[in-house]
Amino acid sequence: xxxxxxxxxxxxxxxxxxxxxxxxxxxxxxxxxxxxxxxxxxxxxxxxxxxxxxxxxxxxxxxxxxxxxxxxxxxxxxxxxxxxxxxxxxxxxxxxxxxxxxxxxxxxxxxxxxxxxxxxxxxxxxxxxxxxxxxxxxxxxxxxxxxxxxxxxxxxxxxxxxxxxxxxxxxxxxxxxxxxxxxxxxxxxxxxxxxxxxxxxxxxxxxxxxxxxxxxxxxxxxxxxxxxxxxxxxxxxxxxxxxxxxxxxxxxxxxxxx
Ligand SMILES: NC(=O)c1ccc[n+]([C@@H]2O[C@H](COP(=O)([O-])OP(=O)(O)OC[C@H]3O[C@@H](n4cnc5c(N)ncnc54)[C@H](OP(=O)(O)O)[C@@H]3O)[C@@H](O)[C@H]2O)c1
Numbered sequence: 533x534x535x536x537x538x539x540x541x542x543x544x545x546x547x548x549x550x551x552x553x554x555x556x557x558x559x560x561x562x563x564x565x566x567x568x569x570x571x572x573x574x575x576x577x578x579x580x581x582x583x584x585x586x587x588x589x590x591x592x593x594x595x596x597x598x599x600x601x602x603x604x605x606x607x608x609x610x611x612x613x614x615x616x617x618x619x620x621x622x623x624x625x626x627x628x629x630x631x632x633x634x635x636x637x638x639x640x641x642x643x644x645x646x647x648x649x650x651x652x653x654x655x656x657x658x659x660x661x662x663x664x665x666x667x668x669x670x671x672x673x674x675x676x677x678x679x680x681x682x683x684x685x686x687x688x689x690x691x692x693x694x695x696x697x698x699x700x701x702x703x704x705x706x707x708x709x710x711x712x713x714x715x716x717x718x719x720x721x722x723x724x725x726x727x728x729x730x731x732x733x734x735x736x737x738x739x740x741x742x743x744x745x746x747x748x749x750x751x752x753x754x755x756x757x758x759x760x761x762x763x764x765x766x767x768x769x770x771x772x773x774x775x776x777x778x779x780x781x782x783x784x785x786x787x788x789x790x
Contacts, residue, residue, distance in 0.1 A: 538562040538612045540593060541619030543570040545718030546668065549743030550616055551578060561586040564602060565619060593619050594637035599648035611660065615653050617646040618668040622683040622724040624786065635682045642686035661705035666750040667694045671714040671763050675770045678783030698755045707753035711746040713737065714763035731785040735762055
């Protein structure tokens with residue numbers, strides 16, 4: 533019987549590319565995001581290309597009841613073999629000047645909905661002694677990020693939570709992977725109003741390449757996957773560099789030149 537993968541944020545960017553990876557391996561899909569029309573296009577494309585079943589659940593994960601609603605729609609007997617918590621967004625600017633509701637919504641999407649979906653779907657995986665959870669963090673998880681303070685903190689949570697969960701369930705047939713891409717070419721930067729920041733003008737990986745590396749790492753049951761040598765070196769360098777210097781460099785990269 534084919535496996536089923538539930539992917540949040542599957543309408544664009546990394547989530548869309550991860551959905552393609554799963555479909556190419558013959559997995560049935562449950563695609564979640566807000567944009568129902570776009571999700572239906574993705575479902576139709578992947579069903580036609582790979583002879584799989586793809587279901588669409590339109591949901592706004594900033595709403596606290598969204599995860600429970602998704603779980604209810606799945607039905608009690610529905611097994612989700614792979615949960616990919618990918619939906620997320622960033623805001624940029626000085627924290628005090630950003631609207632509070634946007635910051636709360638970001639924690640809800642990037643962190644709380646991921647915790648809720650993991651808590652709802654993990655028991656089934658443990659009962660079946662098989663399953664995989666991939667939580668999309670970021671290289672932002674490894675250090676504080678001035679001018680994106682709340683976003684970086686949300687990703688640090690995802691990394692810490694995923695690593696801890698990995699240890700809790702690794703002997704029970706379930707793997708948990710924190711996928712930590714660096715800058716990746718997706719609508720993310722435009723949505724975060726980061727048109728001209730230095731970070732974006734550096735090395736940016738194609739979304740399909742990043743997703744393929746993350747997907748392979750997840751299937752191998754790796755706990756942390758960082759795509760790209762430069763990103764791995766940056767993640768390592770923060771361990772041996774004084775925090776004060778790291779904070780300054782990250783704030784510089786998150787700012788616009790001039
Ligand atoms: N691009 C990068 O440089 C980069 C680097 C590291 C990590 N990441 C992480 O990678 C993940 C995917 O981002 P991306 O780069 O692929 O950006 P993206 O193309 O903007 O994708 C974000 C996805 O999340 C969904 N989403 C956003 N808000 C949502 C909400 N309230 N409810 C449900 N779904 C929501 C979006 O769909 P709808 O708008 O249709 O809801 C979309 O499918 C995020 O967690 C991001 O933090 C990105």
